[in-house]
Amino acid sequence: MQWWExxxxxxxxxxxxxxxxxxxxxxxxxxLSGPYASIKDQVIAGSASGTMPDVLGLDGAWVHDFATQxxxxxxxxxxxxAGYDDSQLxxxxxxxxxxxxxxxxxxxxxxxxxxxxxxEAGVEVPTTRSEFMAxxxxxxxxxxxxxxxxxxxxxxxxxxxxxxxxPWTWASGGTMLSDEGGPAVNNEDVTSTVDFIKQMWDAGVIxxxxxxxxxxxxxxxxxNERVAMMVSSLAHINLIRENSPDLDFxxxxxxxxxxxxxxxxxxxxxxxxxxxxxxxxxxxxxxLIEFLMSEGAxxxxxxxxxxxxxxxxxxxxxxxSDPLFEDAFTIxxxxxxxxxxxxxPLADELMRVFDEELQQVLAEDKPVDEALGxxxxxxxxxx
Numbered sequence: 001m002q003w004w005e006x007x008x009x010x011x012x013x014x015x016x017x018x019x020x021x022x023x024x025x026x027x028x029x030x031x032l033s034g035p036y037a038s039i040k041d042q043v044i045a046g047s048a049s050g051t052m053p054d055v056l057g058l059d060g061a062w063v064h065d066f067a068t069q070x071x072x073x074x075x076x077x078x079x080x081x082a083g084y085d086d087s088q089l090x091x092x093x094x095x096x097x098x099x100x101x102x103x104x105x106x107x108x109x110x111x112x113x114x115x116x117x118x119x120e121a122g123v124e125v126p127t128t129r130s131e132f133m134a135x136x137x138x139x140x141x142x143x144x145x146x147x148x149x150x151x152x153x154x155x156x157x158x159x160x161x162x163x164x165x166x167p168w169t170w171a172s173g174g175t176m177l178s179d180e181g182g183p184a185v186n187n188e189d190v191t192s193t194v195d196f197i198k199q200m201w202d203a204g205v206i207x208x209x210x211x212x213x214x215x216x217x218x219x220x221x222x223x224n225e226r227v228a229m230m231v232s233s234l235a236h237i238n239l240i241r242e243n244s245p246d247l248d249f250x251x252x253x254x255x256x257x258x259x260x261x262x263x264x265x266x267x268x269x270x271x272x273x274x275x276x277x278x279x280x281x282x283x284x285x286x287x288l289i290e291f292l293m294s295e296g297a298x299x300x301x302x303x304x305x306x307x308x309x310x311x312x313x314x315x316x317x318x319x320x321s322d323p324l325f326e327d328a329f330t331i332x333x334x335x336x337x338x339x340x341x342x343x344x345p346l347a348d349e350l351m352r353v354f355d356e357e358l359q360q361v362l363a364e365d366k367p368v369d370e371a372l373g374x375x376x377x378x379x380x381x382x383x
Contacts, residue, residue: 001039001042001052001055001056002031002032002033003033003034003035003039004105006033008304008305009304013304016292016297016301017029020287027284027287027288029288032053040062043058044062046071047065047066047069047071047072048069050071050278052071052277054275054276054280054285055274055275055276055289056274058100058101058272058273060272060339061341061348063093063100063101063272064345064346065345065346067096068095068345070277071276071278072100072101073274073279074100075099075101075275075289076099077098078282079286082283082286088311088313089293089310090103090311090337091106091337093342095343100274101273102289102293103271104293104301104302104310105270105302105305105307106269106308106309106332106337107234107308108234108268108308108331108337109163109233109267109268110231110234110252110254111230111254112229112230112236112240112249113249113250113251113252114227114229114249115249115250117146117228118228120139121228123135123138125250127255127256129196131255133196133199133200135229136203136206136228137205139205139228140203146225146227147205147208147227147228149200149206149207149228149230150164150210150218150222150230151206151210151218152164152210152218153210153359154211154212154213155355158352160210160351161351162267162339162341163232164230166193166340166341167231167265167267168196168197169190170338170340171254171255172189172192172256172262173265174265175189176189177340182380183376183379184376185354186369186375191368194358195368197358198361198362201362207226207227211359215232218230219232219236222240223240223247231267234251234306234324234328237251237324238306241322249324250324251327251328251331252327252331253266253331253334253335254267263334263335263336264334264336265337265338266331266336266337268308268337269339271305271307273292275289293311294311295311295313295314299315302316303316303317303321306321306325308329344383345383349382350379350382353379358371
């Protein structure tokens, strides 16, 4: 059960499954496909009732809760039983030291830049926070009517914290967690990020209306040239090309703190895969997962999805894709994948708590240290 098939070219995922069946006589796979929201509801219901499919697509935000409920299998044990070399996996999502999800295809979130708006404002693509602030200010003051930056912080779906805010911390090697994996959201790394966002907000360089926007609103603003820079998924490149064919834009690394010279964390989201803890066919289920993570199948699937492979040994074939995907892969390889909300308990609620406090920082001038202290306290309770 997954939401991937509807997002891929017609018939391509089914063809991969047919290939698996041909290579594994006696194993039949029934594909259950639907939109993301529908699959999410079905998987959550299946977790509660113990009726999950043998193999299922997973979002990292669900993993901790499913693992705690005992509804998804320990893939570390499955890999060990199968003698599988997990060094070929680009990432694994673990709960309490055991892998519960394997990212199959990864979608990076670089910075999207409107080249024309930056050129009209007389600025270069920024690489540091101070350069970014200056560029955003120059665009906002240029008379074009466009804002420098945009963040979608609507509370209805508070994933803007994960997409628009925390990547600034991760890009400079920072974290919101302690060495033990607990909450440390009131540390220097996050404080610096929120101070920076507040500075931009007070300067008026962040597009108005962001406190009620959803992610699709943000992408629409960028597509219509009402904003010069945003953090967004590579999955939106084709959508932007379709809706605004003449838009001159690039994807670039997220600017880092002034003086930072280390590797940058690149925020990503994944099509993850897992296995039901109640599967009556654990060996066959693992074989399907192993197939989808193999170099051939994984390379093909990631190319079809315009994402990056979950198999670390695969180099994507960009010959037929938009040139920006190759630019993004260079950014991806130069940094390290990071998505700290993945695998955390009640990840959506953690984002909501952060978002509510951040809104008060921006709109009501609540002190940053007080807001982060409140978030830390609430997060400790959730953890």
